[in-house]
Amino acid sequence: MKIKKIMIYTLFTALLGTILAGCGGNSKDGAAGGGSITIGSKNFTENVLLAHMMADLIEDQTDISVKRQMNLGGSNVAWTALENNEIQLFPDYTGTIVANYYQEKTGTSEESLAKARELAGADGLIFLEPFGINNTYTLAVTRATAEKYSLKTFSDLAKVSADMVLGVEFEFLDREDGYPGIKKLYGMNFKESKGMDHGIMYRAIDDGETDVTNAYATDAQIKVHDLVILEDDKEFFPPYDAGPVIRQETLDQHPELKEVLNQMGGVITETEMQDLNAKVDVDALKEEDVARDFLISKGLIKD
Structure with missing residues (x-):
């Protein structure tokens, strides 16, 4: 009888602890009231950097406990994790959402953002303010070539393309959203076009x-x-404007997250993102350190 009473008391104590823990939630310092959120990322440098920035900002400005699940995989893997509530927030791109997940047509940056919000919103996923970067396809030349021909736009390039050699990834030569499409729209006709691996492209233009x-x-x-x-x-090229995508139910539980994350709206330029990516890919710095230093430099979090 005594053993039975001890067992009942032990079970009651454990159950009470669980109930109290569930009611209180977890904050970043272990205090009650903050709750928790899991932030994920895709498996490339830029996406990891953006995810760390969001995590740092939330940890700095709220009592929410943040768990980081970086390098989940490709776009479909990360999106499925968000849909299944395995993560509640991650950085994604308007063009990817519209064209890849929902197989709809993109438009301008503004149109694609509105479409991404409409499509994702119907599934309870909210695209907040874009970070300011559009990681789309583009064409690039050396600085010497740009100065020699006064090149600023694709239209400028089309006028002198007959004197130039194009070196691009193999699939870019054949895809309708690559060289064939550009050729039709801009009237580009290079004197020669070469397909090559991504890494070799830069060596070829350097040489x-x-x-x-x-x-x-x-x-x-x-x-x-x-x-x-x-x-x-x-x-x-379709726009790939980056921004936070979060579950609606997570925003309902933590409405302060909208204001916190929207502080990153328009805060990063393409040039700055190139610099940040280079610090990781070239200088071998840690993503979390590069992300935090950037937020400090923008005055979004304290050192």
């Missing part, structure tokens, strides 16, 4: 074997090789 290459707008290699990005003045 003067090619004059023009394709790139991502925030690629660290743009900075490393001192290339000049040309403006897609007819907006051929």
